[in-house]
Amino acid sequence: MSATTATTYDRAPGDSKAHPRSEAFVYAIGLLLAIVLTATSFWVANTSALWGPGVPLGLAVLAIAQMGVHVVFFLHITTGPDNTNNVLALAFGVLIVALVIAGSLWIMTNLNSNMMPSMDMMNLHGQR
Amino acid sequence: MNAAVAALPMRHDELISALDARQAPKRTVVAFGFWVFLLSDIVMFSALFAAYAVLVHATAGGPTGAHLFDQRNVAIETACLLLSSYTCGLMTLSIGSRRRGATYLFAAVTFVLGAAFLALEISEFASMVAHGAAPQRSAFLSAFFALVGCHGLHVTAGLLWLVVMMAQVQIRGFVPSVERRLLCFSLFWHALDIIWVGLFSVVYLMGVAP
Numbered sequence: 001m002s003a004t005t006a007t008t009y010d011r012a013p014g015d016s017k018a019h020p021r022s023e024a025f026v027y028a029i030g031l032l033l034a035i036v037l038t039a040t041s042f043w044v045a046n047t048s049a050l051w052g053p054g055v056p057l058g059l060a061v062l063a064i065a066q067m068g069v070h071v072v073f074f075l076h077i078t079t080g081p082d083n084t085n086n087v088l089a090l091a092f093g094v095l096i097v098a099l100v101i102a103g104s105l106w107i108m109t110n111l112n113s114n115m116m117p118s119m120d121m122m123n124l125h126g127q128r
Numbered sequence: 129m130n131a132a133v134a135a136l137p138m139r140h141d142e143l144i145s146a147l148d149a150r151q152a153p154k155r156t157v158v159a160f161g162f163w164v165f166l167l168s169d170i171v172m173f174s175a176l177f178a179a180y181a182v183l184v185h186a187t188a189g190g191p192t193g194a195h196l197f198d199q200r201n202v203a204i205e206t207a208c209l210l211l212s213s214y215t216c217g218l219m220t221l222s223i224g225s226r227r228r229g230a231t232y233l234f235a236a237v238t239f240v241l242g243a244a245f246l247a248l249e250i251s252e253f254a255s256m257v258a259h260g261a262a263p264q265r266s267a268f269l270s271a272f273f274a275l276v277g278c279h280g281l282h283v284t285a286g287l288l289w290l291v292v293m294m295a296q297v298q299i300r301g302f303v304p305s306v307e308r309r310l311l312c313f314s315l316f317w318h319a320l321d322i323i324w325v326g327l328f329s330v331v332y333l334m335g336v337a338p
């Protein structure tokens with residue numbers, strides 16, 4: 001292992017290998033994509049052209065897409081070998097976030113539907 | 129036994145030199161550590177998001193999101209934060225090419241856009257409280273103020289940090305330690321924008337969607 005190998009195999013998150021001028025271009029592409037995705041989100045929330053129950057799902061997909069745009073174009077996280085540490089940390093973070101959000105929603109929805117007093121029970125209370 | 133003792137120091141030396149050769153530059157180590165902190169911060173936000181998503185219908189007869197949220201205000205806030213993220217990126221480029229004037233310019237634009245975002249958010253909170261939609265009104269509003277307010281506090285901290293960093297650039301110039309802190313600041317600022325994407329989608333747009 002030589003020093004050069006070590007430097008090519010590690011890159012700080014936020015650092016880019018690109019030339020400064022092309023890096024400005026990368027930020028501009030990121031901004032453009034983010035604006036398009038944000039505008040689409042606002043349009044999806046306000047249009048009646050889409051099926052109502054599908055709107056939250058569409059918004060979630062657009063939000064995740066825009067987060068991906070930010071990670072790639074603003075934070076310069078790539079899938080290259082010099083970014084392995086950054087990507088692994090990110091993957092672990094995404095796993096925990098998904099577990100916390102999906103797990104909470106799942107459990108609380110389940111509890112809600114199980115704890116909802118049924119008509120029979122309400123009648124029993126009424127008769128007592 | 130003899131062979132092992134003789135072999136051990138050599139192996140140890142080899143190990144040390146191999147470790148030295150593979151030692152990442154301090155910039156990479158610091159930024160990676162900060163990256164891990166940011167991810168843990170995002171995990172904390174995910175708990176607040178989960179609490180909000182669970183409590184969004186627990187309005188206790190009080191106002192709902194559809195009554196409270198002003199989409200025009202949210203759109204302006206979103207534009208401010210997105211543009212400030214872009215100018216923060218341009219500031220990073222100016223630092224990389226050692227242009228001090230451009231660094232100050234983009235830092236100032238980033239600060240103004242971030243401050244505009246914060247001012248809009250504070251005025252939104254103030255008008256909500258004035259209309260009786262304070263955090264103690266319902267579980268929905270408690271979760272809303274905890275989630276959005278926590279993001280607002282992060283933005284406030286980021287603005288203070290930016291001012292401190294510009295003072296450090298002014299006094300110490302582009303020395304490696306200042307550059308590392310500026311890299312961490314830009315990571316922080318971009319991460320705040322990523323959290324805001326989740327926020328305006330989940331809280332505001334899903335809140336007013338038909």
